[in-house]
Amino acid sequence: MRLRLWPRRLAAQMALLLAIALFVAQVINFTLLLRERRTLLLEQTSGPAIARLNDAIDRTANGRALSNDRGRVRASVDNPIRPGLPRVPEVERLIREGLAEAGHPVGRVLTGLRPFNPEDFGWPRRRNDRRPPPAEELLIAIERKGGGWLVTRSFWPSDGMLLVWRLIAQTLILYGVILLPVLWIGRRISRPLRDLTQAAERFDPRERGEPIPEQGPLDVSALIAAFNALRLRIGAMLDEKDRMLGAIGHDLRTPLAALRVRIESVEDDQDRLRMADTIAEMNKTLEDILSLARAGRPSEMETNVDLNALVDAVVADFHDLGQDVTFEEGGRLRLKLRPSLMRRAVRNLIENAVKYGHAADVRIDPHADHVAIIVADQGPGIAPEQLEAVFDPFTRLESSRNRDTGGIGLGLALARTIVREAGGDIHLTNRREGGLAATITLPRS
Numbered sequence: 001m002r003l004r005l006w007p008r009r010l011a012a013q014m015a016l017l018l019a020i021a022l023f024v025a026q027v028i029n030f031t032l033l034l035r036e037r038r039t040l041l042l043e044q045t046s047g048p049a050i051a052r053l054n055d056a057i058d059r060t061a062n063g064r065a066l067s068n069d070r071g072r073v074r075a076s077v078d079n080p081i082r083p084g085l086p087r088v089p090e091v092e093r094l095i096r097e098g099l100a101e102a103g104h105p106v107g108r109v110l111t112g113l114r115p116f117n118p119e120d121f122g123w124p125r126r127r128n129d130r131r132p133p134p135a136e137e138l139l140i141a142i143e144r145k146g147g148g149w150l151v152t153r154s155f156w157p158s159d160g161m162l163l164v165w166r167l168i169a170q171t172l173i174l175y176g177v178i179l180l181p182v183l184w185i186g187r188r189i190s191r192p193l194r195d196l197t198q199a200a201e202r203f204d205p206r207e208r209g210e211p212i213p214e215q216g217p218l219d220v221s222a223l224i225a226a227f228n229a230l231r232l233r234i235g236a237m238l239d240e241k242d243r244m245l246g247a248i249g250h251d252l253r254t255p256l257a258a259l260r261v262r263i264e265s266v267e268d269d270q271d272r273l274r275m276a277d278t279i280a281e282m283n284k285t286l287e288d289i290l291s292l293a294r295a296g297r298p299s300e301m302e303t304n305v306d307l308n309a310l311v312d313a314v315v316a317d318f319h320d321l322g323q324d325v326t327f328e329e330g331g332r333l334r335l336k337l338r339p340s341l342m343r344r345a346v347r348n349l350i351e352n353a354v355k356y357g358h359a360a361d362v363r364i365d366p367h368a369d370h371v372a373i374i375v376a377d378q379g380p381g382i383a384p385e386q387l388e389a390v391f392d393p394f395t396r397l398e399s400s401r402n403r404d405t406g407g408i409g410l411g412l413a414l415a416r417t418i419v420r421e422a423g424g425d426i427h428l429t430n431r432r433e434g435g436l437a438a439t440i441t442l443p444r445s
Contacts, residue, residue: 302337305335315350360375369444373439
């Protein structure tokens with residue numbers, strides 16, 4: 001599993017971006033502050049040392065003795081900087097440049113850091129004081145032209161890490177002061193957006209529902225208001241579509257009924273039967289088209305239905321027509337469905353199985369979380385690349401225009417629409433022993 005480091009919530013993203021920005025700003029601030037502090041430390045250390053060394057060089061040049069004050073300059077025959085002591089190259093460079101500017105060129109300039117001893121500077125050592133000293137002692141030694149060394153000492157603060165910890169504490173306080181309000185603002189923005197997302201996921205054109213409260217900042221509240229208005233417009237458009245479909249169905253069924261009455265006057269029995277079949281096919285086609293167009297807004301209410309009894313009733317209709325359809329009825333299996341629509345979906349699948357496979361074997365497989373209605377035939381099956389395409393409206397694998405062999409291509413589309421509206425789905429698979437299996441999967445809730 002790939003580790004997801006970037007948060008997905010709006011408030012968390014805002015807080016993380018601000019935290020990164022504050023961290024970068026604080027790093028820059030730390031760098032500038034530490035550089036400025038080191039520059040000031042170098043100036044405060046090298047400046048007095050240069051002055052003392054210049055004075056000592058002038059004294060020795062004039063034959064005067066060096067001062068014996070503690071912490072000032074003393075003479076040494078050998079190099080006083082022991083090997084291994086940490087050096088400060090910046091101080092060595094500044095002292096060399098300062099002495100050269102004063103006209104006192106020297107040989108080597110060496111520095112060394114060692115533990116601070118207060119007694120070396122005339123300070124009494126406190127008893128039982130185990131705290132680390134606030135500074136180290138910086139030894140500065142210059143090699144004179146004529147031989148020998150001049151040595152002076154300076155304080156070298158060792159509280160750099162203390163400053164870093166103070167800056168870290170300052171950053172944490174800054175995070176607390178800034179990030180907490182940002183998280184609160186982010187939650188205030190994301191809560192209305194979350195409500196909007198949930199409303200969009202639950203949107204059902206069959207239900208009016210309550211409008212979402214227009215909360216949050218102006219941009220978010222405007223988005224919610226637009227969604228509320230959009231939902232009302234969609235509902236109005238669907239109502240208008242239903243009224244239009246009702247009018248179309250009425251206007252078409254009336255002349256078809258009139259034609260059905262008039263064909264009774266046709267004397268030729270064969271022509272009259274052919275005309276009656278044509279009118280019946282037109283009525284069925286009209287009903288399929290209107291049913292598919294009304295998908296998503298059925299007028300039938302959901303009720304608790306015994307699924308075995310429902311399927312058995314559909315199979316009995318095919319037995320009455322002399323069709324080869326088998327079904328082994330099981331125990332009671334109650335689901336909340338729209339019975340008329342579900343009967344139509346099962347009927348469409350059995351009609352296809354009988355039409356293309358000459359027989360249908362229907363069974364129900366109950367599972368813990370779903371129920372499967374399987375309609376199997378013994379036909380030629382369908383090419384794998386066409387198993388999904390046949391669910392598209394008006395799609396026919398039989399390319400002739402003979403409706404007895406191919407229909408108009410709405411049966412499977414209508415069946416899948418009905419089943420999906422019930423929360424399930426339909427899938428087609430080719431059977432190993434030959435033929436096709438159409439499986440309706442319905443949730444058990």
